[in-house]
Amino acid sequence: MDPHRILNVGRGASKRDIIQAAAIAMRKRQHTGKEVAEAQKALMDPVSRAAHEFVDLLNIAPLQDSLDVAPPGVPADAPSPPRSDVSGESA
Amino acid sequence: MAKKKKRRKRQHPSQAGADRKVTAPDKPTPETRQLLVESLRSRFRSGHDVAAIYDDAEPLRNTDAWDEIASMVAYCKYARIEQLWREERYEAIKPLLLPYPHEFSASSLHLHAQTAFKLATTSAAYLPDLMLFWLSAVYDEELSRAFAETNEDQDRVRGDLIRMAEDLIRGYRADGDETATAALKSWLIEKKLIAERYTFCADKPELRHLVVTPRFAGHIGLSEAVLGLIRDNRNGYASEDMFLAAGACYSAGGRSMLLLEEGRYDEALAALPKSPPDAWSEYALQRVRFACGLHMLGTGEGRPERYLKRAADLFEKSPQLEDDLVKKVQDVHEEAGLQSCLEILTRVHARRPSKAIKQALSLVITRRAIVLYNSRKISNAVLATSMRKALDMDPENELALRSLRDTVASVEIDEMTRAIDKHKMNRACRLAAESDHPEVRDRFFRYMEQMLESVQGESIRHRAIIDISEWCAAVDETHPFTEKVCGMREGF
Numbered sequence: 001m002d003p004h005r006i007l008n009v010g011r012g013a014s015k016r017d018i019i020q021a022a023a024i025a026m027r028k029r030q031h032t033g034k035e036v037a038e039a040q041k042a043l044m045d046p047v048s049r050a051a052h053e054f055v056d057l058l059n060i061a062p063l064q065d066s067l068d069v070a071p072p073g074v075p076a077d078a079p080s081p082p083r084s085d086v087s088g089e090s091a
Numbered sequence: 092m093a094k095k096k097k098r099r100k101r102q103h104p105s106q107a108g109a110d111r112k113v114t115a116p117d118k119p120t121p122e123t124r125q126l127l128v129e130s131l132r133s134r135f136r137s138g139h140d141v142a143a144i145y146d147d148a149e150p151l152r153n154t155d156a157w158d159e160i161a162s163m164v165a166y167c168k169y170a171r172i173e174q175l176w177r178e179e180r181y182e183a184i185k186p187l188l189l190p191y192p193h194e195f196s197a198s199s200l201h202l203h204a205q206t207a208f209k210l211a212t213t214s215a216a217y218l219p220d221l222m223l224f225w226l227s228a229v230y231d232e233e234l235s236r237a238f239a240e241t242n243e244d245q246d247r248v249r250g251d252l253i254r255m256a257e258d259l260i261r262g263y264r265a266d267g268d269e270t271a272t273a274a275l276k277s278w279l280i281e282k283k284l285i286a287e288r289y290t291f292c293a294d295k296p297e298l299r300h301l302v303v304t305p306r307f308a309g310h311i312g313l314s315e316a317v318l319g320l321i322r323d324n325r326n327g328y329a330s331e332d333m334f335l336a337a338g339a340c341y342s343a344g345g346r347s348m349l350l351l352e353e354g355r356y357d358e359a360l361a362a363l364p365k366s367p368p369d370a371w372s373e374y375a376l377q378r379v380r381f382a383c384g385l386h387m388l389g390t391g392e393g394r395p396e397r398y399l400k401r402a403a404d405l406f407e408k409s410p411q412l413e414d415d416l417v418k419k420v421q422d423v424h425e426e427a428g429l430q431s432c433l434e435i436l437t438r439v440h441a442r443r444p445s446k447a448i449k450q451a452l453s454l455v456i457t458r459r460a461i462v463l464y465n466s467r468k469i470s471n472a473v474l475a476t477s478m479r480k481a482l483d484m485d486p487e488n489e490l491a492l493r494s495l496r497d498t499v500a501s502v503e504i505d506e507m508t509r510a511i512d513k514h515k516m517n518r519a520c521r522l523a524a525e526s527d528h529p530e531v532r533d534r535f536f537r538y539m540e541q542m543l544e545s546v547q548g549e550s551i552r553h554r555a556i557i558d559i560s561e562w563c564a565a566v567d568e569t570h571p572f573t574e575k576v577c578g579m580r581e582g583f
Contacts, residue, residue: 047247054248056205058176058202060198060202062196072136072138073136073137073138
């Protein structure tokens with residue numbers, strides 16, 4: 001189970017965001033009610049949430065930043081723009 | 092309007108493409124290369140479809156132009172990985188990570204561990220990847236800091252992550268996957284070992300990078316450093332056996348130790364170092380050979396005595412393994428296996444005459460002698476000698492006691508029969524009278540009965556009754572047949 005993908009939320013989501021995302025996911029019916037409830041439960045618990053972040057959220061920014069190359073669309077001397085983690089199709 | 096059908100010439104699959112000239116892709120000329128480099132750079136600067144640049148740069152690999160764009164392509168490779176991750180195409184990510192590097196930043200280790208986990212959710216074939224990276228990643232100091240602020244919370248998250256991976260392996264095992272069954276065994280060993288390393292380094296942050304599994308330590312060339320950590324914490328182990336076993340898993344024999352846990356005996360033997368460079372490798376060698384020898388005793392294949400030659404040396408360090416040998420020996424009943432056990436236990440007994448080894452050796456001597464006797468390879472006398480030897484080793488060996496008693500009775504019956512056949516009746520009577528075994532006397536009286544029945548003619552029968560009554564009385568005056576034949580004599 002990938003709760004971030006089910007609820008379509010990223011690393012910084014607050015508890016309120018998660019509850020709202022669960023309500024939206026219920027309405028969309030792309031996942032069963034049980035799956036949505038389990039995803040919500042997994043992300044509301046800090047320990048479980050951290051574990052799922054480790055498993056599901058890909059963060060390639062540090063790997064790209066470690067390379068000697070200016071990010072695309074940015075002049076070589078400009079600071080890198082902040083980037084988010086990747087979990088799902090619409091994340 | 093009638094559609095014009097395209098007609099394809101049918102041909103045998105082996106001929107397909109035979110009429111198409113296949114040539115290796117031409118390498119781009121220097122001019123083309125330069126144009127391609129400029130084009131890729133331009134696309135990269137514009138930020139348009141960066142992920143695709145990775146594939147489009149492929150023709151430049153192994154050319155002079157590659158150095159110019161290597162970093163840019165590597166950047167694009169990560170973008171491609173990100174794209175594939177979003178599309179959940181984890182199988183397509185793995186080739187982009189191969190060959191696995193031998194140095195890892197925390198982020199790189201995380202990426203490899205995450206990918207391995209996702210792949211392992213799709214097939215048990217990816218469990219080796221999971222086992223290479225997972226435990227070492229979840230114990231990584233930098234990655235752990237991202238879990239939570241306090242050590243206690245980090246430990247809880249780590250516990251969850253370990254359980255998630257272990258549940259995955261156990262799930263495949265529950266489905267009957269044999270590789271998962273084997274993988275779980277070495278997973279449990281590595282889980283214990285890395286937890287041990289973590290405990291050792293709890294108050295030594297400078298050594299935290301040594302909190303890795305044996306498999307990962309071997310991959311990144313940290314095994315020697317971890318062995319140093321184990322050596323420095325010798326007092327942290329309850330026994331020498333535990334100390335050596337831990338080090339053996341990180342030593343040059345470590346891969347063999349893990350293969351052994353997985354029950355891959357032939358591979359474990361093949362992976363052993365030819366000349367062990369340290370005490371841990373030597374211990375690994377002895378453990379692997381010991382386990383393979385026991386396995387051979389169980390299967391009845393190979394020559395276990397070759398692998399158990401140095402069992403006594405091993406028992407000095409790991410006395411509990413003696414029980415494994417003794418238990419295994421108890422299940423051996425075939426002649427060849429018993430012969431191997433005899434050689435092994437005799438050798439061990441010479442160095443280590445413990446009660447358990449004496450009992451096992453006594454049992455093996457007894458069983459082997461009985462098997463040889465039953466296949467008519469030894470006589471009653473040799474059988475009796477073997478039983479006495481077994482009883483010298485273990486006087487409480489019930490099987491030897493019973494067999495010896497039966498054997499001695501058989502020997503006496505044989506001797507008595509020979510005496511009767513040679514008409515040495517005084518000797519036959521003495522043997523029957525002095526025997527401790529009632530079956531010897533029973534046999535004597537049966538012979539006498541048969542002899543009496545076979546006598547023809549009155550005068551001869553008369554003489555025979557006199558002789559038989561005297562012989563029987565010499566053996567047992569109170570025996571019913573003695574009384575019967577004496578009665579017949581008095582009737583004359």
